[in-house]
Every structure is written in structure tokens, then in C-alpha cells.
Amino acid sequence: GRRWTDRYPWYQGTSLALPRSADGLGAAQKGERVRGALAARGVALVGTRSLVAHPGEYNRVVGRVGSKLTALFALVARLIQRVLPLCGSEEEAVDVIADNLGGRRHYAPLIGRFFRGAAIRIRQQERSGSRYGVRWRGRRFGLTFEPNGDENHFEVALASMQSKYLRELHMELLNVYWQEEVPRPKRTAGYGRDGVRRVRAVTA
Numbered sequence: 001g002r003r004w005t006d007r008y009p010w011y012q013g014t015s016l017a018l019p020r021s022a023d024g025l026g027a028a029q030k031g032e033r034v035r036g037a038l039a040a041r042g043v044a045l046v047g048t049r050s051l052v053a054h055p056g057e058y059n060r061v062v063g064r065v066g067s068k069l070t071a072l073f074a075l076v077a078r079l080i081q082r083v084l085p086l087c088g089s090e091e092e093a094v095d096v097i098a099d100n101l102g103g104r105r106h107y108a109p110l111i112g113r114f115f116r117g118a119a120i121r122i123r124q125q126e127r128s129g130s131r132y133g134v135r136w137r138g139r140r141f142g143l144t145f146e147p148n149g150d151e152n153h154f155e156v157a158l159a160s161m162q163s164k165y166l167r168e169l170h171m172e173l174l175n176v177y178w179q180e181e182v183p184r185p186k187r188t189a190g191y192g193r194d195g196v197r198r199v200r201a202v203t204a
Contacts, residue, residue, distance in 0.1 A: 010177030
């Protein structure tokens with residue numbers, strides 16, 4: 001079927017050479033130091049996965065599930081479901097850790113909705129975090145939502161950095177496109193008032 005990226009002209013006929021804006025920051029050397037530190041502790045990064053929700057797809061999910069928070073959980077659940085088969089045998093212990101979603105504490109109803117037929121064990125639902133044991137389609141995994149997870153968990157920090165990097169790449173393509181379409185447009189990071197200002201500028 002048609003890819004979501006095919007719907008947007010700023011993704012057509014262009015590409016970005018990678019990595020970008022990293023050479024001067026010593027990224028290669030720092031990466032080697034991180035790899036060495038992980039290896040010394042018996043930890044290895046075996047892969048990463050990201051899910052990019054483009055505007056049309058995101059709006060469709062919001063319309064289907066009824067709220068932005070539920071849509072965000074639906075996308076998180078989809079990513080978990082894609083990653084679980086990559087986590088070794090069904091007997092292997094898997095822990096999924098995520099940042100808290102909008103200050104929510106009670107995730108069991110959402111887990112039940114998007115992991116149909118799952119057995120859910122509530123371990124904690126406090127301000128400090130919400131933790132669950134989940135058995136779904138023969139797979140057991142722990143699922144934790146924790147405020148400031150990127151400050152407390154290395155793997156969450158890595159996921160956060162990768163997501164922000166992907167976002168910046170997409171915004172760069174968007175800015176390049178509109179700089180060619182509209183005389184002297186200002187760049188946008190896509191947040192709040194800045195995004196509203198940019199929409200007004202390109203539709204004026």
C-alpha cells in the first residue's frame with residue numbers, strides 16, 4: 001500500500017546524508033567510550049526500532065481511539081508489539097521501560113485494550129511510577145511507566161535521543177521544502193506557537 005511519507009511533498013525526491021551535525025562533537029570517539037563501558041558490564045546494544053507517526057497517521061489514530069493520550073499509548077503498544085519478537089525466546093525475561101504518559105498512573109485498562117487477551121498484574125501505581133507484569137500471546141514482560149525515565153534509565157535516554165534525532169531530521173526536510181516554496185520563511189522547530197506562526201506564514 002501507499003506509504004505515509006508519500007502523502008507529503010517535503011519527503012519526495014530528497015534525502016539527507018547521515019550522520020548530520022555530529023562530526024565536530026566527537027560522536028565517534030564518545031560512541032566508542034560508551035561501547036567499551038557497556039561491554040565491561042556485559043551489556044550490548046543489539047538493535048533499535050522507532051515508530052514515526054506522521055500527521056495524517058497520528059490524526060487517524062486519535063480519531064479512532066478518541067483522545068491524544070490514548071493515541072500515544074496505542075503507538076507505544078504498537079512499537080512494543082514489533083520489538084517483542086526480537087527479544088529472544090519466550091522464556092527470556094523482558095522489561096519494557098517508558099517515560100510516563102501525560103502524568104497518568106493507571107495503565108491497566110489501556111494495556112488490556114491494546115494487548116487483547118493479556119493477563120495483567122498490577123505491581124505499582126504511584127506518583128513515582130506504574131509497573132505491571134504482562135502475559136500476552138505466550139510472552140511475559142514487565143512494563144514500567146516512570147516520570148523522567150530518561151534521567152533514571154540509560155536505555156530510555158538512548159531511545160529519547162534517537163527519537164529527537166529522527167524528529168529533527170524530519171523537521172529539516174520540512175524546512176528545506178518550505179524555504180523553496182515561500183520567500184524568506186523562518187525555520188520552525190514545530191512546537192506550539194512556533195508551529196502556528198509557520199502555518200500562518202505559508203498559508204498567507
